[in-house]
Amino acid sequence: MILVVGGAGYIGSHFVKELVDDYDVVVLDNLSTGHRWAVDDKAIFVQGDLGDSQVIQQLFDSYRIEAVLHFAAYSLVGESVQDPLKYYENNVVATFNLLKIMKENNINNFIFSSTAATYGIPQVELIDEQTPTYPINPYGHSKLMVEQMLHDFSKSYDLNFVILRYFNAAGADESAMIGECHSPETHLIPIVLQHLLGQRESISVFGTDYDTPDGTCIRDYIHVTDIAKAHILVLNQLLAGKQLNAIYNLGNGNGYSVKQVIDMCEKVSGKTANVQYVGRREGDPAKLIANSEKIYKEFGWRAQKDLYTIIKSAYKWHLNNFSK
Known part of the structure; x- marks a missing residue:
């Protein structure tokens, strides 16, 4: 049995959908940002909080858990600046609680969803795993703190972990039954598509004077199903007994500017965006x-x-789930 915490969220639910055909899966989620409808029917669903020791212990008592995957962090950068207590409590303290109970129950395989936010503002063209980590907000700090815990625990206890640092997760499952659904929505692709479908009056582009070919920021977008498949590859190795204790970046290796993303959204939808150009955002x-x-x-x-494939899948999801 595989325990997926945060398995009702955007990335977690896509991972569960890819996993349930090959493994028995139990999902733990408090539904603060996830959705019950996003959890595949083949998985067992338990509503509960990662910081609740009794709930975690009951899961370990009820199921023979072989590995734990953690998708349950809060992840809004702006919110983390406004309310760092919320982020350290959930992202760090609750994860410590989970790891402590795992140790007590001799459950040793752990995969952690981390983030490119741990790198901060890197001074390199391509970011690899050796790039120095200097996060610039509480969200990034909270993720890096957990990473450090994992390194320390693996040296002292029999913990076998993998850290996967995501860049910009995007897109939706090809079925269009699950996809990106945040409230509030802060990611570029769904914001543009919501606008093109009439849910927003306009979209804002923050800064047009960056040192990039068209002056707008460049990011690395990766399809959420590609992310899910990477987790399964790593999980299979952990369950086969391979000692990893490693960090891996998950990205396309190709950057697309804000303007290129908007242009592709217009191409896929056949609609024209009302774009408002405003000043840069700090950081x-x-x-x-x-x-x-x-x-x-x-x-x-x-x-x-x-x-193109990322945005096409996201557009199909938004079209098919306009009311969700």
Whole structure:
């Protein structure tokens, strides 16, 4: 049995959908940002909080858990600045609680969803796993703190972990039954698509004077199903007994500017966006592009879906689930 905490959220639910055909899965989620309808019917669902020791222990008593995957962090950068207590309590303290109970129950395989936010504003063109980590907000700090816990625990206890640092997760499952559904929505692609479908009057582009070909920020977008498949590859190795204790970047290795994303959304939808150009946001780097060669060399994983496919799948999801 595989325990997926945060399995009702955007990335977690896509992972569960990919996993349930090959493994028995139990999902724990408090539904603060996730959705019950997003959890595949083949999975067992338990509503509960990661910080509740009794709930965690009951799961370990009820099921023979072989590995735990953690998708249950809060992840809004702006909110983390306004309310850091919320982020340290959930992202750090609750994760410590989970790891402590795992240790007490001799459950040793752990995969952690981390983030490119741990790198802060890197001074390199392509970000690899050796790039120094200097997060610039409480969200990034909270993720890096958990990463450090995992390194320390693995040295002292029999913990076998993998940290996967995501860049910009995007897109939706090809079925269009699950997809990106946040409240509030802060990610570029769903915001543009919501606008093109009449749910927003306009979209804002923050800064047009960056040192990039068209002056707008460049980011590395990766399809959420590609992310899910990377987790399964890593999970299979952990369950086969391979000692990893490693960090891997998950990205396309290709950067797309804000303007390129908007143009592609217009192409896919056949609609024209009303774009408002405003000043830069503080802390936005000009470019964030992943080097994911490490996971390719060790596991043969590469992102398969390009920007057109990412946006086409997201648009299908938004069209089919306008009322959700």
